[in-house]
Amino acid sequence: MWKKSPLIRVSTTILLFLFLEGASFFFIVEDSLFQQIKISGTLMYVKGEISSFISDVRYFVGLKEVNYMLLEENLDLKNRVEELSAKLKLNDTITTNGQSSNPKFSYIPAKIISNSTNKLQNFIILNKGKIHGVEKDMGVISPLGVVGIVSSVSNNFSYVISFLNITQSVSAKIAPSQSFGPMTWEGRSTNYATLSEIPYHIKFTTGDTVYTSGFSTMFPPDIPLGTAMESTLIKGAHHKIEVKLFQDYNTLHYVNIVINNNKKELDQIIKENEIQFK
Amino acid sequence: MRSNSSSFLLFISFVVLQMVFTSLIDFGPLLFISIYPLFLLTLPINTSINKLMIWAFFMGLTIDYFSNSILGINSAASIIMVTCQPWIFKLIYRKGDLENQIRPGMKQLGFYRFTAYITICLTIHHIAVTLIEDFGLIGFTYHIPRVLISILVNTIIILIIEFGVFYKRSI
Incomplete structure (x- = not known):
């Protein structure tokens, strides 16, 4: 079976290649500071890209909620503006005693x-x-x-x-x-x-x-x-x-x-x- | 078929040979000697690619350990070279040239095709070594003379060894 299936054969070869290359690079990183810095820089870059992508996706998925929150807040602010402007007008007209300050x-x-x-x-x-x-x-x-x-x-x-x-x-x-x-x-x-x-x-x-x-x-x-x-x-x-x-x-x-x-x-x-x- | 033990003996002798050559020839930064690829490139044709990669890994690691290079550089480069080897071999292989279990040496392939085979593989190996050393393409043009000189010198040394040691003995 092992020899007959080309898929398994190719994938084991690829895995072995990656493993051995990985081991080599591990040794290189252990041995040399220059390569270590280069590799960690690359890894940091990749990591940063990935995490920014993930946060973008999260942001996009959460947009609905954010929209709703903003809507609520907006409404609250609008209501307060109305309320305050009503109060201001009330203060302007001194004669209107006893009027409610309803917006x-x-x-x-x-x-x-x-x-x-x-x-x-x-x-x-x-x-x-x-x-x-x-x-x-x-x-x-x-x-x-x-x-x-x-x-x-x-x-x-x-x-x-x-x-x-x-x-x-x-x-x-x-x-x-x-x-x-x-x-x-x-x-x-x-x-x-x-x-x-x-x-x-x-x-x-x-x-x-x-x-x-x-x-x-x-x-x-x-x-x-x-x-x-x-x-x-x-x-x-x-x-x-x-x-x-x-x-x-x-x-x-x-x-x-x-x-x-x-x-x-x-x-x-x-x-x-x-x-x-x- | 060459047995594993004889392959192992050959492995050790190539390591020693490599050590001797690196200590003998020192042209500074413009030349790096690597003749051990000959061992990996002339393993029997029916050796599976997985085995080839393992051989390459240990060979590279041993060379790195005994020479003063960064540990892992030669193994990474020679694994890449060995992975490309079957395709390169397909380019220069003529049907009927070789029986399955035979070492692809100069005698079996002929001088020109053997030289082409070695040169292409060494090119891949040397480029890989420089790229891993540099970790980027930025300074690559600066390294081109070094790569070219090394390919030329290593190919000549390998051809001499092949002709001197294996040419007459092989079947």
Whole structure:
């Protein structure tokens, strides 16, 4: 059997070769400092390469966890910012005694389960629902822009009308002048949206940043949305600006659902006034 | 077939011969004498490669031990040489030249092919020795003259020994 199987024969030869060479190199290393240093240098290099590769792999495998941790931390920080800014505003207005320092907005982190970008009316499904506190008409944002508005909620999931939907519009403002207008997606490219109804006299330049205006109850103000690109004058009255969006909707995974803590109050006041004027 | 004991005797005599030559010829760093490869290269053809490697290991180690070189250098180099030997032998071997159990000497192979055989094997051996000594390719160009001179001198010495000692005696 030993002589018949070429595999065993070749492998024993290779093993013997490696063993004898190894023994020779062992003697060399024992005998000569120069070779010892060279070999240990090489071994250190190889070891370093291998361990860095392993740590890379570990890092990659753990990325999911890291992402989640960052998300949580981010959310916590955001909530604290809201809280503190609410407190600051309270301090500014001395007359508002007895007002609670509740933050205006708080956030629920969510993961996107399903997302589409290739239709004219795109929708997103999130893994948070009624039991997590999500309600209809809440805004959904990411750090780089507006994602959409919750359209319907089940116990565990929520259905979001994506910003990439031709029926959707977001109130946005252009940075230096703070002039605002509706920003819509026109259904052409997922990277561009259109900001319209910016008055004729407003001055802006290509590259100005576009933020959310904060005039809707759904989205907090000053979320960066994109940069102004080309603009055209419509009927000599207002600008129509093409906006390059910061958010790449194809790589979106984690979002935050916005809870406006004053929404009920605001809705109430709007309703009352609407009834008055009807 | 040459028995193991006679191989062993030959082994000892090659070690002694090597010692004598290294003590006789000293040209400084430009030349290193190694004639013991002749022993490894003329072991009977049917010797398996595993046995060849073991012979090479002990031969190299013994030479290293008795000469002043770094212990292990010659054994590592000669194991590499011996591993390449079957392929080199296939290059110069003509069918019908040799019966299985015969020593591949000058008489059996003929002068030119024996010289080619020895030169190629010695080249591998010497390059291996320099590479292991240097541990890298950085200073290799500096060593080329040394390798070339050593190959030339060692080949001549080996041919002389082969012709003087084994040529007439072999079957």
